[in-house]
Amino acid sequence: MKLQKRPDANKLSLAGLLISLGIIFGDIGTSPLYVVKAIFSQGTIEKNLILGSLSCVFWTLTLQTTIKYVWITLQADNKGEGGILSLYSLVRKKAKWLIIPAIIGASALLADGMITPAITISSAIEGLAIRNPDIPTVPIVVVIISLLFLIQRFGTSVVGRVFGPLMLVWFSMIGILGLLYIVRAPEVFQALNPYYAIKTIVDHPQALFLVGAIFLCTTGAEALYSDMGHCGKANIRVSWLFVKLMLVFNYFGQGGWLMEHVGTQMGDVNPFYAIMPNAFVGYGIIIATVAAIIASQAMISGSFTLISEAVRLNIWPKVAIRYPSDHKGQLYVPSINLILYIGCMLIVAVFQHSSRMEAAYGLAINLTFITTTILMCVFLLRVHISKIWIVIFGVFYFTIEVVFLAGNLIKLTHGGWLTLLLASTLFTVMFAWYGARKIKNSFVRFVDIRPYFPIIAELSEDQSVPVFASHLVYLTSANNKNEIESKIMYSILNKKPKRADVYWLVHVDVMDNPHTREYAVEQLIPQKLIRIDFKLGFREEQRISLLFRKVVEDMVEKGEIDITSNYNTLRKHGFSGDFNFVVLEKIIAKTHALKWHEKIILEIYKTLKRFSLSEEKGFGLDSSFVTLERVPLNIPTTKDVAIKRLQ
Structure with a gap:
């Protein structure tokens, strides 16, 4: 006998497309704030490096985000829901050891939930230094993050209604700004040729460093899958076409600015703000800050959902879960809110500047990508896909993600250690809770x-x-x-x-x-x-x-x-x-x-x-x-x- 019937809220619609922009693409959508800056933070700007880096970004978004997540992984639909634990629920009866990649992926996602607000909001606020070099940005970042976590207890359904239109403004803005510089340097379209990406990775002396920085363009891809239940795969796939186009325009526009500065060093300049007309910089900073807050809110809400699932699956201690509004899927986990806030404050205190946080960013989500690939291979076996295609999928994406992992491990001593420490702590909690239950059950x-x-x-x-x-x-x-x-x-x-x-x-x-x-x-x-x-x-x-x-x-x-x-x-x-x-x-x-x-x-x-x-x-x-x-x-x-x- 059924106690409740769940309505279908995942049909393709204009409202669904707007919601997707607001809660799905915040993290990956704010990556232009720091990716190009991270790639060119060291050394002299060179034409071949510009084309190679842009090519790497384009093909990473294509192979990792579009093909792996938007096309393939969204097929692992657990009654309309997605995410690492939803995927684990689909395959957990196949083998007991699958709990390990599931826990690693979940703990890495939570660690990412701590880093995302710190780096995105810091990157946005640091734009203020363009006109006021002496302005202290860290206190402003601390205040914004503190207010963001404070309002969680009251629910964010009202704010959520305007997320979609605001992110539509954001993506339109970054796309238009990018196009304005592309027309000044149309040669950046040569980067669409994968030859430049392969040549840069093979020939560049600091290839692993570049790979670690390039990987930042796809952080947030896991959110496409995690939040499938809020929007539906059809809305995500259609809205991604627009999002990817705007992202590519902006990245290539920043590449156009770099073309005008070949032979110089970038220093503290952020190409994202450099491509803005001077009169628009103030508005750009405001819109970027709003987008960063929306991206952070999406990660926080995603972390609440993840923990609620982990509690039900007995891989996290039973904690208080509150429902501050009647909005579908709206929940608030006080203990996780506090843990994420402390983690954010720790990252801001340790690194202070977004350029230093970039070293800590990426490693956690890289681990989630690898564990998702493992679970997806098992899922594809479950749905009776030809083993040849499963082997091709597994070998291809393991190769890509292990190369990215090597690039992120290079940053271990520069800040990646903190990511690993946070993820390891969360893994220990999950594994100990799960393991203790198994030990106790053996005595029943x-x-x-x-x-x-x-x-x-x-x-x-x-x-x-x-x-x-x-x-x-x-x-x-x-x-x-x-x-x-x-x-x-x-x-x-x-x-x-x-x-x-x-x-x-x-x-x-x-x-x-x-x-x-x-x-x-x-x-x-x-x-x-x-x-x-x-x-x-x-x-x-x-x-x-x-x-x-x-x-x-x-x-x-x-x-x-x-x-x-x-x-x-x-x-x-x-x-x-x-x-x-x-x-x-x-x-x-x-x-x-x-x-x-x-x-x-x-x-x-x-x-x-x-x-x-x-x-x-x-x-x-x-x-x-x-x-x-x-x-x-x-x-x-x-x-x-x-x-x-x-x-």
């Missing part, structure tokens, strides 16, 4: 529930046992309806026997589909023991208390259950019986028998547990109706205990 023992049916039925009617609750609800992880955790049976029968009119078993199954919301009911003992299986998508909020109440109301309405209290007075007046949830918090009492790496994972898990939501809050239960029982999973038995009795 299940028993056949059917032999207990007569005992449970008798206990329910046993007047010598005081009533614990009219309705007693247990959350169970048993997938098989005929099985139950031995600890639950111990809780009902041994640990202070719990008498109830009706016993309920609730099982939650996180589905590979993002927006599934269904349930099934089975009366194991009619009117005495009832099992409810919820099937919830990995993007659905697990408000078990509310969902359970809805199911019970439906059952009462259909006459499947009578929840009227059995207390004489209350029954006489038609009052419902009380409900009590029993949550078993599984703990590992002794760790001496575990392997060394398992002990480390559990120690990290214990630390993370202090900052995560409690078991009952994690499942959306009202704590006033919850009994929490701590259950040791590995209690030593008396079997191996040797002791001598004296008398």
Whole structure:
């Protein structure tokens, strides 16, 4: 039975195209602010290098963004949703090891979410130094980033409505500015020939440095896939045609400016602002700042969505997730908002200038690209694409992305270390949480529930046992309806026997589909023991208390259950019986028998547990109706205990 039907919001439309411009292309759309500057920050401007670099940028956007993401990866459509964890959900049953690339990709994306606001907003604000060289830009950047993170708690749906038109202005502006310089140096169109890109990579003495800088033009390509659920693949593909054209115009326009300055050194000049007419620079800085804020907002919102998915998939601690508005997909994760803000402030404090941040940028998203390629190869196998094409896809993109990785690793000592540190920290959190759950589950023992049916039925009617609750609800992880955790049976029968009119078993199954919301009911003992299986998508909020109440109301309405209290007075007046949830918090009492790496994972898990939501809050239960029982999973038995009795 379905609890909710999800409307289709992904059809091709003018509104969808505008939304795509506003929330999909912000990161990749602001890359002209710093890419050309990063490429030519060192050494003398040379004609061959200009053509080679522009050729590399064009073919990177074509091969990496257009073909890999817009054309191929968007085909990995998980019921309209995309992103690294959506892709993992599609293939996770193929092999257990796929969790590793999924976690690496997710942690790298979160690290990218910290760097994007810092570098884009810094690059935009530094345009103020064109007319006021002594102006301190860092405090302005700090204030803007602080305000951006502050408003997250109030929701951004109102701001989101104007994102599309504002980004339309941005892309139109950069395209027109680029064209104005292209007409002055039309020879830049020679860069469309891939010969110049290959020659530059093969011949240039600092080829790896250039590759690392060129890679920055495609950062944000992952957002095309991650935000597919907000816009739909048709809107993304059509709007990308416009976005790519405007980006190429601007890059080639900056190349035209460079052609006029061959033989000189660029110094602190940013070609992005240099191609603007002097009278327009002030307006250009304002529009660039707005675009940078929109790009940052998109990354922050994407990080919230990513964490909500990670929580459902049990690879991130259970954290508070709020819904500040009724806007579709709008959510706010306070803990992640704080983590991203601290990360941004750390990057601004360490590097201060965007030219130094460029060294830290790119490495994290490069790792995400590689992990996406791994998962896509498995996905293509799943949909029965010819293995020859899968091998060609895998070898081609692994080669490109490993070359980019080598270029980004060159920047490791210049700032890439911070990216790696941030991503590694996030990976440790995810892997430890996932690993600890696996370790704990290995100690859970299940028993056949059917032999207990007569005992449970008798206990329910046993007047010598005081009533614990009219309705007693247990959350169970048993997938098989005929099985139950031995600890639950111990809780009902041994640990202070719990008498109830009706016993309920609730099982939650996180589905590979993002927006599934269904349930099934089975009366194991009619009117005495009832099992409810919820099937919830990995993007659905697990408000078990509310969902359970809805199911019970439906059952009462259909006459499947009578929840009227059995207390004489209350029954006489038609009052419902009380409900009590029993949550078993599984703990590992002794760790001496575990392997060394398992002990480390559990120690990290214990630390993370202090900052995560409690078991009952994690499942959306009202704590006033919850009994929490701590259950040791590995209690030593008396079997191996040797002791001598004296008398």
